Every structure is written in structure tokens, then in C-alpha cells.
Amino acid sequence: MVPAMSEHVHVRLRRGLGVTEDGALTEESYCRCGATWTKVFVLDDGPGAGTADAG
Numbered sequence: 039m040v041p042a043m044s045e046h047v048h049v050r051l052r053r054g055l056g057v058t059e060d061g062a063l064t065e066e067s068y069c070r071c072g073a074t075w076t077k078v079f080v081l082d083d084g085p086g087a088g089t090a091d092a093g
């Protein structure tokens with residue numbers, strides 16, 4: 039299907055970084071059209087989680 043003309047590809051511009059009360063890192067982004075996103079990076083700092091393959 040062809041997207042409507044009113045739709046456009048959002049350009050996510052980084053607004054800033056933050057930290058939640060849980061200590062997770064957040065990245066706020068926004069588009070010129072007014073759309074916003076908040077990406078949360080969950081930091082798995084559990085000792086002995088079993089994943090030692092950190093490239």
C-alpha cells in the first residue's frame with residue numbers, strides 16, 4: 039500500500055538523555071512534526087547474569 043501524503047518518515051532528533059528513578063538510561067527524541075519518543079535503555083547490571091559475551 040502507498041502511504042498517504044500526510045504521512046512522512048519521522049526524523050528522530052535527539053533531545054537529550056535522562057535517567058529514570060530505576061536508574062535506567064532514557065533517550066528523548068523528537069520530530070519536527072511534533073512526534074516524540076522516549077527510548078529506555080534497561081541496564082542489566084545483575085551480577086552473574088550468565089551473559090558474558092559483551093563484544
Ligand SMILES: [Zn+2]
Nearest residue numbers: 048049069071
Ligand atoms: Zn515526524
